[in-house]
Amino acid sequence: MSSLVKVLREKYGREFISVEELSSELGVSVSELIMEAKSKKIKAVKIGRNIQLSLKGIECMLSDEELNDNEYQNSLDQVATPTVTSEQSDERIELVECDVDMSKGCITYVKSSNRWILQIDLGKTVDGKRIRKSKSFKNEEDARQALALELAQLNKISQREVGDIYWKGNPITSQTQLKDFFEYFLSLCTAKPHTIEGYFETARQIARDLGEVSLQNLTTSVITQFFNDFKKNYAQATINKTFSVLKRALELAKECELIEKNPMSNMKRPKTTKEGEVNKQVYKAFKDEELKQVLKACKEYSQCTYTMAKVLQYTGLRPGELRALEWRDIDFEVGVIHVRQAATQEREGMTLESRGTIKSVIGTTKTPYSVRKIPVNSEVLEVLKEWQEYVKSDRAYEKARKCQYVFPSTRGGMIGSTGLSIKFRKAMQQAGLHGRGYELYTFRHTFCTNLIKQGVDIPTVQRLMGDNTTDVILKIYTSVEERDLLSATKKLKGYFENRDL
Template sequence: MNNNKKTKKKRHNGEGSIRQKPNGRYEVRISGRDMETGKSTRISKYADTLDEAVDIQHALSVAMVQTPQYLQNNTTVGEWLDNWLTTYMQHTLKQSTYKSYETYVRKHFKPSLGTIKLKELTPRTLQIFYNYKQEQENLSPKTISNLNMCLHKALAQAQSEGLILSNPSGSVSLPPLIKPHIEVLTREQQARLVQASYQFRYGVFVRMTLVTGLRLGEVVGLRWCDIDFYTNMLHVNQTLNRLQRYDDDEADSKTEIVTQTPKSQNSIRSIPMLPELVMDLQNWRTVQMQDAAAMGTSYFDSGLIATQENGLYVEPRLMREYYQKMLAAANLPNYNFHALRHTFATRAMEQGMDAKTLSILLGHYSVGFTLDTYAHVLTDQKWTAMQTMANMYNMEPPLRQPIQFF
């Protein structure tokens, strides 16, 4: 090979180039890209001969390819979480879930971890962070679990893009979850509440919840088109809740009423209506017609079942206020509205409904979750079931026989 001939050898994009300088030496250039700034970066080496330059170019090309992308990236945890929220989460999550994630990032992760480089975040750092949240800020085990679930999703995306080698959130020790206390009305309390509910405009919806197990958002989001009086079936297709706006930067400001699909795919379900509920709804339809006649052109036909006198929706807060008034009228403690759903499930299991059917009616994601949630009901059922086994075994001791020696 003629080393004295001026040569400029170009390579394909990413492979670099070789060119001879006026002094006769060869310059090897390898180009790459800074993933944080988007700007190109270049490495230059020099050789005395073209063959040596080719060897250097090959070595640099391999090194450039083998250099992990995460080592070139200086994105901080806060920058990545902001990017992850807007790019991957905002247009795929329900508004309520997105606002929860946004709050976790803004109130918890960014103040403590935001300035750490993503590639330098370790399980130990996260463990110290979660320990602090539990011990100093008294966050519940459930909240800490939710925080880590959110962070795990964000870091999994970073890992899939080559920004980190592993996901540190999977190597932390979280506090054990405490099973929440389930509030259930006794049969006597339930009867008193039903009687008191007839004194109130929205009593029909308390009675509805006691015989369907609907969530509050499902109750106030129910429409007349979701009711089939021919088959006496109630179809859960949407919920109505007051949520923070997507574009709200403050934790406790600017909310809006949002109708959206139910909590999960399993929550989209159909529930048979008992005759008493069918009659209740037909009577309530008459009340709505009277409202419309009284309001005239000022009446707004929303298509919803739970409505105020002017036809507008009944938001969850208003329904809760009326529910508390019913509890007071029945001289009952301040059970939360969700206790009505728990009461329905408890009564269903007490009456012998199988767990699979109950799980479907409640819209749970698994039968196991239903059984675990309402395990308190099974104690009495286990005693009853064991009594049916009493006559299956002959437990009479045998007549005493003399001991025989062989």
């Protein structure tokens, strides 16, 4: 018996321990343990919320011994019978058996989110960091098919030399064109779906001009010329994002020893020279009279649009937070709206040539700081109650009556971002404000502006807005201050005119 297994048995006093406990004991990641268990055909079971491995299986993982099937199955039965309930047994982690030469893959079922997670181990970077790819699916069949497809594409390579990098069956070298390296770079990015989509869009813009240039020919002068042309046509925010994505991609190329140095390491971020471009973002807010017009138009357009407008007026919610709002999030007794989640758009099958397919999903808020409680007044609560009764009685919302979302579509699911935008666009047209640069976020900026006008301190405004930095708030504050200064000088002009000075 392995001395480590003996120590574990004495320390924990049981035949199964969690992968988190084993991870701590061995000093390796949980994911690596699961992958190793799969490669040795050691079953992992989920008991409650913990993924567990048997000490017998761990002993085999740490040695060259073969599993004694009967003995191993007995250990599984012993822990499963008294501990795993019928509900929990459905939550077992199934490690998919697959013959893989260069990469390992598995799918796991996460009961809490009712999703199947695909994970593929793509090896390590030159500095020893794990390279993994993961996707989530609604059902097991889709996850299995995607796993089979991914592994089939990866395993077209017969024998790969250690240290070489391959993507879609082709080696990546210093001769690889930037557009092909971008595909590899983007496959390794881990961020929220909306952020990844932004990376793809930025990569497409770069690839239009530099896509066919090889990595080794991407010199500082070539990139400088690209940005000299680019800055003439784009705003500063776009330039900043483009500069950042390209620099990060080339830094990966350097880490993979495809290029000797990052040609952008000493480059300064260029400034826009676009004609008429102001190098600071303007955050527009409704004037008081305009807000009255908008609310009146929303009420005339539909009960749903008016209710959403009132909620936005008094909470400053982001559109995604509004769409994901559930009835359980509204505390009518206390007068508080809880912001716990946000709707976002997720694209599948994105490449530099295709934007893939899009779908709406519920995810986390923009940042952990965005999870918050917003007190609301009786007017908002009354409007929400009226809307709740409207949904229960209106025939158009018959399919949505059991829906948990505050603002469902008439089909019963979450209202789409396009549907939300259309409602407000039509209301804006009705109010005579369409084409003035107003959008859904204008409600958020108006909320912030009015808080500042009322003398609310910046930290409190920041907490109500759910922003982890004060950048946007301070820009809105500056904008408000400038308008107040202009208003003050106009009053001064009138003061002097009245005195004939």
